[in-house]
Amino acid sequence: MSGTNGFPGTWKPNTGSSVPLFEQLRLNIIERADSGTLAAGTRLPAVRSLATELGLAPHTVARAYKELEAAGVVATRGRHGTIVCARDEAWSSLTAAAAEFATAAKAQGASFAEAVQLLAAAYDAE
Template structure:
């Protein structure tokens, strides 16, 4: 799986993992039913703590993008390829960008509202 962590990014590593898996599912690289690597294996490959990857998987599961099937592992759900996921990824990208630019949350929201009304 093509995931890399940017240690200089203001985005926490677990969020980088979560966003990348969500993006891979959204663009079809990870089809519904694709088994994800075990948490420990992916953590080792990425040089991260096991709990970091576990948190990414947990948040993906809470969002309905993956499903954990016990010993059978964690798999991508059909929901992960939907349009709402693309909107979530776009929103997360916007948040990352505005944070990196130092834009306060209220201003970022006002920019979105103005764009939606235009």
């Protein structure tokens, strides 16, 4: 059974990926928030509930939620749960730029780690 408002649906983390499980979940929620699939005000499942549904440790989900909250993607309201926050257009353009970078990096044969190193170098150069 999927959590509140159908989240996470059929999505499951890829345990064979080099991307950490918390990061996969974090990125999935960001993508859904940016696309409108998770509208502002949508309540996400409780940490333990989502962890059970996805076959993850509760601290993995908690870390993803904590990082999402630090980035302003979600807000935790205590007993009222974790709610998706409204996103502005700047995030949408940043997401599009990241997608273009990822596509270009993959096309050039860069691994995820190499792409992250390139991004970190560019970020530090600014």
